[in-house]
Amino acid sequence: MFKRITGAAAVTAAGVLLLAGCTSAGPASSQPDSAISPGASHKATTVTVWTFNHLLNEVAAFKATLKQLHTKYPWLTVKFVPNKDDAAYAKAVAAGDPPDVFIGSVPDNVAKFCYNGTVADLGPYLSSAKIDAAKTFPAATLAYTRYQGKQCALPLLTDAFALYYNKKMFAAAGITKPPTTLAELTAAAKKLTVKNADGSIKTFGFVPRSDFDVNRFLFTGAHSDTDFYGKDGKTTFASDPKWQQLLKWDKDLIDYYGKENVQKFVGRYQPHADDAGNPLLTGAAAMELDGEWHIGEIASLKKDFDYGVVPMPVLDGSSGTYGAGSTLGTVAYLSAGSQHKQEAFFALQQLTTDTTFLNTLADTVYNIPTTFAALKAWDKADDPHWKPFVDIFENPHSSYKTLTPAGIEDMDTWRAFLLEYEQGKVKDAAGGLATVGKKIDSLNSESGQ
Amino acid sequence: MTTVLAPVGEAPGSAHPRPARGGRRRPSRARWWVVLGFLSPFVIGFGVFVLYPVIATLYYSLTDFQAGSYRPVQFVGLRNYRALFSQSDTFWVAVRNTLWMVVVMVPLRTAWAMLTAWVIIRVKRGRAVYRTLFFLPSMVPVVAAALSFIVLLNPVGPLNRLLGWVGVDGPGWFSDPAWSKPSLVLMALWASGNVMVIFSAAMLDVPRELYEAAELDGAGALQKFRSVTLPAISPVIFFALLTGMIYTFQYFTEAFVASSSANATSSSNDLIGYPANSLLFYSTELYRQGFSYFKTGYASAMAWLLFLVIFAATVVFIRASRRFVHHAGGGR
Numbered sequence: 182m183f184k185r186i187t188g189a190a191a192v193t194a195a196g197v198l199l200l201a202g203c204t205s206a207g208p209a210s211s212q213p214d215s216a217i218s219p220g221a222s223h224k225a226t227t228v229t230v231w232t233f234n235h236l237l238n239e240v241a242a243f244k245a246t247l248k249q250l251h252t253k254y255p256w257l258t259v260k261f262v263p264n265k266d267d268a269a270y271a272k273a274v275a276a277g278d279p280p281d282v283f284i285g286s287v288p289d290n291v292a293k294f295c296y297n298g299t300v301a302d303l304g305p306y307l308s309s310a311k312i313d314a315a316k317t318f319p320a321a322t323l324a325y326t327r328y329q330g331k332q333c334a335l336p337l338l339t340d341a342f343a344l345y346y347n348k349k350m351f352a353a354a355g356i357t358k359p360p361t362t363l364a365e366l367t368a369a370a371k372k373l374t375v376k377n378a379d380g381s382i383k384t385f386g387f388v389p390r391s392d393f394d395v396n397r398f399l400f401t402g403a404h405s406d407t408d409f410y411g412k413d414g415k416t417t418f419a420s421d422p423k424w425q426q427l428l429k430w431d432k433d434l435i436d437y438y439g440k441e442n443v444q445k446f447v448g449r450y451q452p453h454a455d456d457a458g459n460p461l462l463t464g465a466a467a468m469e470l471d472g473e474w475h476i477g478e479i480a481s482l483k484k485d486f487d488y489g490v491v492p493m494p495v496l497d498g499s500s501g502t503y504g505a506g507s508t509l510g511t512v513a514y515l516s517a518g519s520q521h522k523q524e525a526f527f528a529l530q531q532l533t534t535d536t537t538f539l540n541t542l543a544d545t546v547y548n549i550p551t552t553f554a555a556l557k558a559w560d561k562a563d564d565p566h567w568k569p570f571v572d573i574f575e576n577p578h579s580s581y582k583t584l585t586p587a588g589i590e591d592m593d594t595w596r597a598f599l600l601e602y603e604q605g606k607v608k609d610a611a612g613g614l615a616t617v618g619k620k621i622d623s624l625n626s627e628s629g630q
Numbered sequence: 631m632t633t634v635l636a637p638v639g640e641a642p643g644s645a646h647p648r649p650a651r652g653g654r655r656r657p658s659r660a661r662w663w664v665v666l667g668f669l670s671p672f673v674i675g676f677g678v679f680v681l682y683p684v685i686a687t688l689y690y691s692l693t694d695f696q697a698g699s700y701r702p703v704q705f706v707g708l709r710n711y712r713a714l715f716s717q718s719d720t721f722w723v724a725v726r727n728t729l730w731m732v733v734v735m736v737p738l739r740t741a742w743a744m745l746t747a748w749v750i751i752r753v754k755r756g757r758a759v760y761r762t763l764f765f766l767p768s769m770v771p772v773v774a775a776a777l778s779f780i781v782l783l784n785p786v787g788p789l790n791r792l793l794g795w796v797g798v799d800g801p802g803w804f805s806d807p808a809w810s811k812p813s814l815v816l817m818a819l820w821a822s823g824n825v826m827v828i829f830s831a832a833m834l835d836v837p838r839e840l841y842e843a844a845e846l847d848g849a850g851a852l853q854k855f856r857s858v859t860l861p862a863i864s865p866v867i868f869f870a871l872l873t874g875m876i877y878t879f880q881y882f883t884e885a886f887v888a889s890s891s892a893n894a895t896s897s898s899n900d901l902i903g904y905p906a907n908s909l910l911f912y913s914t915e916l917y918r919q920g921f922s923y924f925k926t927g928y929a930s931a932m933a934w935l936l937f938l939v940i941f942a943a944t945v946v947f948i949r950a951s952r953r954f955v956h957h958a959g960g961g962r
Contacts, residue, residue, distance in 0.1 A: 271698030448802030
């Protein structure tokens with residue numbers, strides 16, 4: 182009997198140890214002694230780079246650059262693996278075999294990975310390579326790559342969001358200049374709305390519902406001169422009345438069209454936000470908020486479409502911030518568990534600061550380059566459609582919300598509330614804002630904020 | 631000619647007769663190794679891919695473990711389980727949506743399969759062709775079936791165009807929160823051929839004499855169905871409802887594909903539950919907690935709770951079935 186008990190205890194202990202072992206021990210921290218000198222000889226090294234990019238042209242652009250990198254530095258071989266998302270990366274880290282560099286599409290996870298020690302603080306690496314982040318990367322990119330003073334990722338192309346409008350429809354409605362405030366936007370939207378004989382809506386001026394296309398970026402604070410999080414790290418939904426004004430503007434415009442009509446529009450066009458069925462291109466909407474990549478889509482889908490691009494209007498009384506917007510983009514990490522951190526950082530540095538690569542990739546995927554040098558050398562920076570996006574990107578008020586270790590859960594919670602409010606399920610906007618604010622604060626405190 | 635079967639463990643024609651009761655020989659150690667050797671593929675597979683993950687999730691569910699985190703894992707007791715009930719709004723949305731599917735989709739799918747089987751066994755000519763036609767959709771991979779329905783039920787797709795010709799303004803199907811779950815039910819009905827085949831086999835197995843006796847008693851078609859067919863196939867109804875319930879509690883693929891295809895947004899996180907969380911089911915919420923928020927401990931607690939709920943529901947259902955399931959020989 183004693184033998185059986187001790188045997189069972191041994192098996193249980195082994196199981197617990199095995200399970201504990203599977204939660205992966207932290208990597209040994211290492212500080213870079215000195216940067217790799219590009220001209221000096223170096224031991225042959227292979228580093229693995231994972232990226233979320235998967236389209237053929239994106240992968241080709243990466244491969245071409247990495248090939249050039251190998252030609253220039255024969256000691257450095259990069260094993261490039263496309264089509265890997267944040268979940269795959271987290272699993273690889275948990276399994277104890279992370280890639281040396283990971284390029285992700287969800288900047289919201291930067292703080293989570295940083296707080297959890299998943300990725301390395303790049304500050305010391307940048308210093309040893311004599312790279313001043315503030316002088317290399319525009320401020321808007323640093324907002325979504327830093328967490329509590331740590332540079333936990335580097336930007337690799339970015340997105341900005343602006344108002345696209347149909348010039349012919351504007352002219353037909355007698356609107357001479359695009360709106361700059363949300364009140365002007367509502368007035369223009371109403372003027373541009375065209376109804377069918379049966380009362381249904383043929384053309385919507387502007388549909389603001391938060392789950393349509395990229396409208397969620399209208400509600401991060403950039404267009405209402407509000408901070409998602411205050412200086413104390415808590416949400417400002419209950420304390421800043423501008424959030425209520427923003428919600429009221431949103432609801433009033435939805436009510437003007439009717440909830441059911443807006444639902445029909447969203448249901449009909451959401452699957453086609455990025456193809457030839459896009460409502461701006463089909464004439465079902467006169468204006469829409471969209472990212473810079475839409476310029477590329479329009480160029481390939483409807484070349485002769487006559488449209489303009491301006492910054493998204495701001496809440497009345499916040500005209501000082503007109504020209505700013507939400508900006509966020511691709512982030513590149515150095516894994517804390519990498520066995521070749523120096524070499525991996527060298528590859529990361531080339532990918533995130535090489536002007537030719539950044540501009541080639543930007544032209545390929547229709548994004549905005551993310552270094553001052555690349556922006557200066559970019560031939561599209563003065564194009565009338567691209568310039569507003571570059572201006573938004575460089576605007577000192579442009580930013581993304583402060584990142585927290587809750588990752589994207591805070592935004593998901595906020596978006597769920599917005600949708601409930603827009604559907605009329607939240608009767609008391611102030612009370613609802615206070616409740617969702619508390620929920621998000623609670624999420625953040627549980628996650629270690 | 632008669633065949634004499636040798637007792638298990640004894641080769642025919644063995645020179646050694648089976649020892650008398652009480653004097654059973656213990657198998658040799660070498661023989662155990664042979665048995666273990668043959669069993670080892672299963673033992674290793676079961677241990678590595680089933681037993682270990684099951685025990686690991688139980689352990690994780692009691693910790694704050696996050697996949698990809700190097701922070702020390704803290705034992706948090708039942709905190710994850712308490713958080714499920716007290717903190718998460720989306721948890722309850724997922725529970726409500728899942729229960730809706732269990733209560734609506736499972737009985738409808740079973741009834742539909744039963745009805746189609748009943749109709750098909752009455753077809754005089756070409757029964758095999760009809761049965762094959764109804765069965766074929768169940769052979770289509772779930773992802774392919776979901777994508778086909780997305781195309782078919784697109785707001786400007788073939789079905790809505792057809793409806794438009796007869797003056798009906800078709801709904802948003804997978805894009806409208808009010809229609810998204812009924813659209814999934816439609817898809818489930820379309821792919822219910824596997825259950826239909828079992829029903830048609832069970833119906834064909836009902837003894838003819840029972841129908842003849844009922845006819846002599848003056849029973850009509852409906853009465854025969856209610857008093858003869860239904861009791862006779864009740865074990866199959868029970869099987870279809872039970873397996874359907876277990877499957878629907880874990881409903882994932884169809885909802886995930888439908889949500890992602892109805893939403894053009896590029897972020898994978900936006901896809902879960904679209905539209906407006908109407909397709910947020912327990913398993914999709916579990917996926918989001920585990921693989922979008924990386925809350926492995928919390929997701930493991932969800933998985934264990936789901937296991938316990940399915941286990942309890944199965945036990946309750948089996949016990950309740952004694953009232954309506956008729957077994958051959960007259961017993962219930």
